[in-house]
Amino acid sequence: MTQNRQEKIEDFVNELSDFARNAESTLSEVEKDLEGNRQMLQGFAGMMLTIRGTAQQLGFADVAHIASLGEEIAVKGAAAESRPQIRKCVGSLWDVITSVKYLIQHHDQETGEEQQILVNRLEYTLKAFGGSRAKVGQDDIERLLRERG
């Protein structure tokens, strides 16, 4: 028997919410010792990637975009050289996780101006840290596969 779409979405939403809660716990641990625990931000980035991928599969574009920004900022935080830089990243990541949790639970509602302001702020922070890592699309991957042979 195949699940109907609504049940499927509910399952995804419940599981995404679990990932978001785990990410929140990770961020709390990082805050306890910013310099000592900063490598945990790599784990946080991994959770954001999982949320992003799942949200993309579901068509939750807003969740995916903010999770993507969270992933990149977390990677920057893990590699940051100073406490103020780590602190800046962690501050942004709290915004990310709060929004992600809210948007997952309210995925069927339209997002407003506040969301766009948050996204702009996150993008600005990421830019200040040097921007996203180089990414490839499916076409690029196919080209790389052909070149590899």
Next chain:
Amino acid sequence: MAVPNLSIVVIEDVQAMRFHLKQMLQEMGFTRIQTASSVEEAQVILMVEVVDLILCDWYLNPGSGLDLLKELRAKRENDGTAFVMLTAENTKEKVVEALKAGVDDYLVKPIAAATLLSKVAGALAKRSHR
């Protein structure tokens, strides 16, 4: 199109996604599908069976799809097993790493059923010629 009686393992830590992928494959006509939520669970399956296709996510806390790929490619008896990475991970560095490790195809989420079928068929055909 007739779907051959192939054995597939889907490795994905998000349960809902694992179910979704299995359902997509079943709707394509595949019947021999096993799932695993971790590298360890996948290793248990692969210890007793040489499968035709592995469809694997990258991040499988603990461990990764890349770890599993490298382990698989290190053993000659798995030369006939197609390995397709299906992941949201799309940094160039990671994609190149997977290609160097011997992945047969690399699919970035989200994935549509038609694309999945085409890519699965392609990966299986590629491996069968080795």
